[in-house]
Amino acid sequence: MGSPAPDHGLIPAPEAVERFRAGIEAIWPERTDETARLGVAVSGGPDSTALLLLAVAALPGRVEAATVDHGLRPESAAEAADVALLCERLGIPHATLCVTVATGNVQAEARTARYAAMAEWIAERGLSGLATAHHADDQAETLLMRLNRGSGVAGLAGTRGRGRVPETAIPLLRPVLDWRRSELGELVAAAGMEAAQDPSNANDRFDRVRIRKALVGAEWLDVAAIARSAENLADADAALEWMAALEWRSCVKKEPMGLRYRPQAPRAVALRVLARCVAELGGEEARGSAIARLFDTLCEGKPASIGELVVRPNAGGWSFAKAPVRAAKKIKS
Numbered sequence: 001m002g003s004p005a006p007d008h009g010l011i012p013a014p015e016a017v018e019r020f021r022a023g024i025e026a027i028w029p030e031r032t033d034e035t036a037r038l039g040v041a042v043s044g045g046p047d048s049t050a051l052l053l054l055a056v057a058a059l060p061g062r063v064e065a066a067t068v069d070h071g072l073r074p075e076s077a078a079e080a081a082d083v084a085l086l087c088e089r090l091g092i093p094h095a096t097l098c099v100t101v102a103t104g105n106v107q108a109e110a111r112t113a114r115y116a117a118m119a120e121w122i123a124e125r126g127l128s129g130l131a132t133a134h135h136a137d138d139q140a141e142t143l144l145m146r147l148n149r150g151s152g153v154a155g156l157a158g159t160r161g162r163g164r165v166p167e168t169a170i171p172l173l174r175p176v177l178d179w180r181r182s183e184l185g186e187l188v189a190a191a192g193m194e195a196a197q198d199p200s201n202a203n204d205r206f207d208r209v210r211i212r213k214a215l216v217g218a219e220w221l222d223v224a225a226i227a228r229s230a231e232n233l234a235d236a237d238a239a240l241e242w243m244a245a246l247e248w249r250s251c252v253k254k255e256p257m258g259l260r261y262r263p264q265a266p267r268a269v270a271l272r273v274l275a276r277c278v279a280e281l282g283g284e285e286a287r288g289s290a291i292a293r294l295f296d297t298l299c300e301g302k303p304a305s306i307g308e309l310v311v312r313p314n315a316g317g318w319s320f321a322k323a324p325v326r327a328a329k330k331i332k333s
Helices: 014-027 046-058 076-090 106-125 136-147 183-189 206-218 223-251 267-280 288-299
Strands: 039-043 063-069 094-098 162-164 171-173 252-255 259-262 304-306 309-314 318-324
Touching: 014 046, 039 046, 039 106, 046 063, 046 076, 046 183, 063 076, 063 106, 094 106, 136 183, 136 206, 136 223, 171 259, 183 259, 223 252, 252 267, 259 267, 267 288, 288 304, 288 309
Parallel strands: 039 063, 063 094
Antiparallel strands: 162 171, 252 259, 259 318, 304 309, 309 318
């Protein structure tokens, strides 16, 4: 027997479906293979629920969904069950993926566990990509949050419509990146549904929540334009990466004890090359502020250390080698 016919009362308006179809076509060339199927991450919240409704309408018979239950809230199991019921109404397969979140930064660890579980599910089901519900408001909130922390271009660069699931080659698709949160919420409401609400989204302990509330009260800010700026910064970040790769090939040489770098590029590019030098020699992952302090110290003609590496200026270049920390001034990560 085939899958049951979807509940047509859940199908979004044709113009919304066509808009979504155009977005997915731009980032998922694999769709031309009629056997290719798309996995959709659905938490049960309004954003991912709207994504699911749009995907099912635009790609009939080619969508599966999964919900990750982190076990961090008593309501999470019931929310996953509600998504399973919705998928039954839509006539598509659904899986609930239970994970254990490691201690530490809960949000970061939950994200790691979530993507690992999704990657395993994608592989098991033979799906061609994973779609998530990141949207324009997410882009704007992230940009403003990182501006408030003094981030550089890499930190300010927006999310792209297509990427990779962390630690895999699986395409990670964000087909509603140019949609507003309110548009997605209205789509769910029009289907006569009430999506789940994560209480953490109203918790002022989180920077993102405070930024979100501030945006609601600042109607003079154009969220869509801010999101486009984040996309433009992503282009700038890609250009800097290209230049850093060229600088690396041209100006970094191996030495018996490590590496030698003769900087030629502007500071923004040189910082990326410095970070790669540290990483290549097995140094600790350093924060951007630590790499910046290292650069400034070296430009003053002084030796410095970062993690277990010592860096010495000589003859127009900088030599990197492993050495005791006490051999030079420590640059904190």
